[in-house]
Amino acid sequence: MNPDYAPIVCHSCSHESEPSMPVRIRLARYGHRNLPFYRIYVADGKAPRDGRHIEIIGHYDPKPEIDGNKHMGLKIDRAKYWLSVGAQPSDTVARLFGQAGLIPKPPRKGFGTKKAPWATDRGFAVGSGM
Numbered sequence: 001m002n003p004d005y006a007p008i009v010c011h012s013c014s015h016e017s018e019p020s021m022p023v024r025i026r027l028a029r030y031g032h033r034n035l036p037f038y039r040i041y042v043a044d045g046k047a048p049r050d051g052r053h054i055e056i057i058g059h060y061d062p063k064p065e066i067d068g069n070k071h072m073g074l075k076i077d078r079a080k081y082w083l084s085v086g087a088q089p090s091d092t093v094a095r096l097f098g099q100a101g102l103i104p105k106p107p108r109k110g111f112g113t114k115k116a117p118w119a120t121d122r123g124f125a126v127g128s129g130m
Contacts, residue, residue: 025082026090027060028053037061040074040093042082057082060096072096 022045027038029050040058047053058074065071079102083089089097091106098105 023054023082023085023087024090025057025079025087025093027092035063037063040072040079040096042087055082072100074100076100076102 023042024045025040025042026049028041029036029038031037038060039056040060041053041056043051043053055078057078058072060070060072062070079097083097083103089103091109094103094106097103
């Protein structure tokens with residue numbers, strides 16, 4: 001046991017545990033080059049992207065199939081459980097969960113912002129007849 005921290009006692013099961021990082025719901029990349037697919041998993045906040053995970057709760061295939069749709073499989077009951085205990089979804093997983101109707105859709109990034117002054121007009125004459 002590490003002497004640098006104060007032990008946390010869980011009152012429901014009366015055992016000591018180390019302080020934990022926030023739990024994240026995020027994607028792990030699998031597949032081949034130019035053919036990715038992702039597993040949606042729950043992991044500790046400090047775990048690497050493709051590293052140790054707590055539970056796999058679904059998968060996401062970003063390449064459209066023949067029918068033109070991108071496919072996602074999800075254990076909805078487990079996703080709702082992890083969200084209820086405070087797991088934080090990554091931006092991409094939050095977007096996917098919003099499309100699935102598990103959480104409210106997050107606002108789209110990059111919309112509603114001002115354009116850079118150089119992107120609007122470059123000072124050229126438009127439609128000058130020669």
